[in-house]
Amino acid sequence: KNISFIVPNGKKVAIVGPTGAGKSTISRLLFKFYSTKNGNIYINETNIDKISQESLRKIIGVVPQDTVLFNETIYYNIAYGNTASTKEEVVNAAKNADIHNFISTLPDGYETIVGERGLKLSGGEKQRVAIARTILKNPKIFFFDEATSALDTSTEKEIQKNLEKISKDKTTLVIAHRLSTASNADNIIVLDKGVIIEEGNHDALMLKKGKYFEMWEKQKPI
DSSP, X not given: OOOOOOOOTTOXXXXXXXXXXXXXXXXXHHTTSSOOSSSOOEETTEEGGGSOHHXXXXXXXXXXXXXOOOSSBHHHHHHTTOXXXXXXXXXXXXXXXXXXXXXXXXXXXXXXXXXGGGTTSOHHHHHHHHHHHHXXXXXXXXXXXXXXXXXXXHHHHHHHHHHHHHHTTSEEEEEXXXXXXXXXXXXXXXXXXXEEEEEEOXXXXXXXXXXXXXXXXXXXXX
């Protein structure tokens, strides 16, 4: 409802808010799953209505909450990010995602079949495959969609370090339910019932003692 915000080039912007606030709607609009009835979305001053879905999705790399893996090899699942990649590029992506060492311990290494929807991998391992896949895609824009919300706290911290490493100085949009994944963003947008109710970095929002502060106090570790 009447929202407007900018994700500056090379900066990280996080959108937080309770369930049903409208966070997922923003991601669906960005990917053109449906169009806006009013208002516009621009990437580098080009209206996304003028960009084909294929071109739009080429420039955005997503690390989702629930990674879709094929019942194929780990190699295939990482290389899916860019099917023209060399083996060296796939291995480098795995190293940058901190999953290469784990793959090396498996009897079949990169040729290990991950099972239906990746059932042979843990949640953290699946997320690292998703990160490696996104690194390989080398997108202009990173998009982390609740990327760590399905993980336990210690795995989340590890994955968070990986996400910070790959998105450093890159244009990044983060949709977060857990505030810990948003706290280091350059700008945090607090959404509630489809409206932006607060905006600023973590320290500024904590000083306001508003909705963000209240959510942080509820979520912070005991």
